[in-house]
Amino acid sequence: MTETVTCSVEGGIFRLTLNRPDKLNALNLAMFEEIARVLDRLDLTAVACMVLAGAGRSFCAGHDLDDLASDEETSAAAERFENGLVERLATLPFPLIAKVRGHCYTGGLELALAADIIVAAETSKFADTHSKFDLVPIWGLSQRLPRRIGMSRAKEMMFSGRTYTGVAAAAMGLANATVPDDELDAYVDALCADIAGNSMRSNREIKKLLADTDGLTVAAGNAWELHRSAGHGPEFKAMIAARRPRKSAG
Structure with a gap:
């Protein structure tokens, strides 16, 4: 079948x-x-x-x-x-x-x-x-x-x-x-x-944040984002470093 x-x-x-x-x-x-x-x-x-x-x-x-x-x-x-x-x-x-x-x-x-x-x-x-x-x-x-x-x-x-x-x-x-x-x-x-190609953690947390604040006023949603956002993740520093131009040797 x-x-x-x-x-x-x-x-x-x-x-x-x-x-x-x-x-x-x-x-x-x-x-x-x-x-x-x-x-x-x-x-x-x-x-x-x-x-x-x-x-x-x-x-x-x-x-x-x-x-x-x-x-x-x-x-x-x-x-x-x-x-x-x-x-x-x-x-x-x-x-x-x-x-x-x-x-x-x-x-x-x-x-x-x-x-x-x-x-x-x-x-x-x-x-x-x-x-x-x-x-x-x-x-x-x-x-x-x-x-x-x-x-x-x-x-x-x-x-x-x-x-x-x-x-x-x-x-x-x-x-x-x-x-x-x-x-x-x-x-x-x-x-x-x-x-x-982006942070899997970021995209998941962003989707959750949008769902959690759907229907709230801007002020309430902004407060929720400030106090409950997952913020920086463990890959943050490595991803920043990967995007910085490398210094040439010599």
Whole structure:
């Protein structure tokens, strides 16, 4: 049987790929369970950053509608588990990049919104189609989308069910960047290299600091940063020394 999720770790970069290309990587409970098993086995201390992608021509077309009609998929237990898995991705201790090509619809959009950074191909397609099927989000879309693009834009996407290109997604702040389709892999690889080349401890502590102070006033957040920041790490002096120009001999 073909794996519905594939993964690898190399050079501190963890790549997790949805692998149902014949279904445009549509999600079902079995895929969520497989992703959870992958995360359970992952050595978190070995990861500098993560890339979430989809095999084939799409990132993810959303929740598999054939499976969604089943009682198992719509049970309260399944919904809690799936919501928890998206939250687990969002709160991983290292930076998470969603690499989006093709469809990024509804459940797929909710999955992408768990990422810290979204990079999209120019011809990718973003949409929230919950209202087209008499559905209401349960994987965090109502919370993460407004925080990323603002309430009025989020309402437009959610109420209309319209489709937006990668270019439009970047313009509204949904995607951090949009690049030509044939440059997507190289762009994400370069971004991963930049992240992995920096202090793993710093990036993890920065992500935690941002999460801990989300929603605070500037004054309260500033006080939190001053008194609770992890500050200098054990590699600080060595990294400073490595960046200083060496004196020539003689």
